[in-house]
Amino acid sequence: MQAIQYFNPTALIDTVVSLVFAFILGAMIGFERQVRQRTAGLRTNTLVAVGAAIFVLLGDRLFQIHGGNQGPIHVVAYVVSGIGFLGAGAIMKEGANVTGLNTAATLWGSGAVGACAGAGLIGEAIIAAMFVLASNTLLRPVVNRINRQPVNEEASEAMYTVYVICSSQSQADVREKAIELLEAANYPVREVDQHPFGQTEIEIDARLYATAVEAEELDKVTAALEAHPGVSQAFWNSSGEE
Known part of the structure; x- marks a missing residue:
């Protein structure tokens, strides 16, 4: 099986390290946006950062596995474009209210997980799924707590x-x-x-x-x-x- 053949513990460690930093740095950016009551807040920025990191890691791994063959990477690029259109359809704007950003960002992360699985990188797919789930579950209480705080007019950009x-x-x-x-x-x-x-x-x-x-x-x-x-x-x- 390709999944067994492509299993690489060292690459998995690199994946975990990269996604941890993507998660933390994306959350830092999202935290600032959430405090300022912006539409794309903590979870959305974290999901986008994690999803982007997964796609870059996937492209790098495929390049190494296939000896520089660009074919699989081109396929991944088409997948990314398709997910972008799908995510855009999930975003709804009604007056000043914008909904569906987290759903679109989750689709982005899910697409990255599926791309990893399809490429035979099962370990990377499992790790990626864990980070996408963490972005949506572990950060939810933080978002709720921030949203319950009064808006600071001096710091806000409403x-x-x-x-x-x-x-x-x-x-x-x-x-x-x-x-x-x-x-x-x-x-x-x-x-x-x-x-x-x-x-x-x-x-x-x-x-x-x-x-x-x-x-x-x-x-x-x-x-x-x-x-x-x-x-x-x-x-x-x-x-x-x-």
């Missing part, structure tokens, strides 16, 4: 949006006023959208560049907008959108 509801007749003037007040407060506007709100009103959404804000400053801006003629309501909120 996306802030100012909403203004006004009459249809005054929408142009209110839009210019909103941009003017935000820029005066040193919060430049990245994008402005507007859409109907009820029968006679318009909702203006002014999205700011990802940054940390002072809540009191945005409160003053929305208060000034509410005092503007034609405005019925003004408020702001934040989200973890990238």
Whole structure:
């Protein structure tokens, strides 16, 4: 059997060492993203780091086993591309909410495990599967604990949006006023959208560049907008959108 023929204890040790460092370093990057309430957080970054390490290790092992023959490596490259399309289909975006990133990253890791198994590297496949499972199980309590902590406004990089509801007749003037007040407060506007709100009103959404804000400053801006003629309501909120 090829699986027995390809068994190499020294290579397995190298695999474990490489995946341990990929797991730790990916978790470090993901921890910072998780604390800042980003969409791709601890588990997603760890899974991607582990999956990428597995594919690189697989390519290296196949190159050694087949004496420099590039054929099997090309097949692995096609597998990676196919998994990318499959993972993209698992990611869903609804408004400011993005779901399915962990599922897509897990598919990436599962594809790497399957590629190792298909190449006859059973030991590597088992080790890879253990690291993918660890990323999804051992890190879950850490993610839950971080998510229960209050958001640190100074450290966060959330996306802030100012909403203004006004009459249809005054929408142009209110839009210019909103941009003017935000820029005066040193919060430049990245994008402005507007859409109907009820029968006679318009909702203006002014999205700011990802940054940390002072809540009191945005409160003053929305208060000034509410005092503007034609405005019925003004408020702001934040989200973890990238």
